[in-house]
Amino acid sequence: MDSAGGLSLYPSHRCKTIHLVRHAQGTHNVATEKDRSLLQSYDYFDAQLSPLGWQQVDNLRKHVQSCGISKTIELVIVSPLLRTMQTAVGTFGGDEYKDGINVPPLMVANAGGSNHPAISSLNCPPFLAVELCRERLGVHPCDKRRSISEYRPLFPAIDFSLIEHDNDILWTPDKRETNDQIVARGLKFLNWLWTRKEKEIAIVTHSAFLFELLKCFGNDCHPSIKNEICKYFTNCELRSMVIVDKSMTGSDISRTNYPGKIPQGLDLPSDVATEKQPEKVVTSDVEA
Numbered sequence: 001m002d003s004a005g006g007l008s009l010y011p012s013h014r015c016k017t018i019h020l021v022r023h024a025q026g027t028h029n030v031a032t033e034k035d036r037s038l039l040q041s042y043d044y045f046d047a048q049l050s051p052l053g054w055q056q057v058d059n060l061r062k063h064v065q066s067c068g069i070s071k072t073i074e075l076v077i078v079s080p081l082l083r084t085m086q087t088a089v090g091t092f093g094g095d096e097y098k099d100g101i102n103v104p105p106l107m108v109a110n111a112g113g114s115n116h117p118a119i120s121s122l123n124c125p126p127f128l129a130v131e132l133c134r135e136r137l138g139v140h141p142c143d144k145r146r147s148i149s150e151y152r153p154l155f156p157a158i159d160f161s162l163i164e165h166d167n168d169i170l171w172t173p174d175k176r177e178t179n180d181q182i183v184a185r186g187l188k189f190l191n192w193l194w195t196r197k198e199k200e201i202a203i204v205t206h207s208a209f210l211f212e213l214l215k216c217f218g219n220d221c222h223p224s225i226k227n228e229i230c231k232y233f234t235n236c237e238l239r240s241m242v243i244v245d246k247s248m249t250g251s252d253i254s255r256t257n258y259p260g261k262i263p264q265g266l267d268l269p270s271d272v273a274t275e276k277q278p279e280k281v282v283t284s285d286v287e288a
Helices: 027-034 036-038 050-065 082-092 148-153 181-194 205-214 221-231 271-277
Strands: 013-024 077-078 128-129 200-205 238-244
Touching: 013 082, 013 205, 050 082, 050 238, 077 082, 082 128, 082 200, 148 271, 181 205, 205 221
Parallel strands: 013 200, 077 128, 077 200
Antiparallel strands: 013 238
């Protein structure tokens, strides 16, 4: 992807637009602001959103609707933890769920003790839970998930089919995932993303996952762009980015390119035609 004057050009079908979202404020964020040792407390196992976190979600929802991306997103990918799923359905889900609607809700009322009304799955993209975009694994109970069989009744319209194990076998109580391990997992996640047909995807995930993964990118950019890419996400922050397939990992065919020459006809570019058939020099005979 060579640059000319700081600009780059690349085929659009080799790109995807991704909207990266860190979850809203969780109860563990509130507690550990005062005492970091509480990160190891099981009182915050699979922490849910705080009341302020739900307010942050409401404001982000208003933003994605006003800027129009709520209508263009084709898929929402979400880390299978309570706080990320609450953030995802609250931001990108349908309106308040009402009895008599013949579709399952994205979230039932009071899911996880949230005291929040149910959220409809009407008129919104599909939601897919993916383990690869979870928070740093191990040691902190807030980053340990519940069983999938516990989540399904709380989030009936989220698709959990890609998660192989009902119980959380990835989290361990005595070993914290390293930065390099997070990066390897994140790059695996992005490579998997290219197997998806969707071109515009929202991803609701976590701060350490985003920070360590995004540090890998932007090294060929202006320092201010690098900083824009990889600085820490605040709670409920959204950043929209484009990822590019430089290695032919994806096999998508452009949906907008058109081959032309239908029906066929002569079409030599004017410069080429001039090179092949130089203009004849017209001379006039002068009689002596």
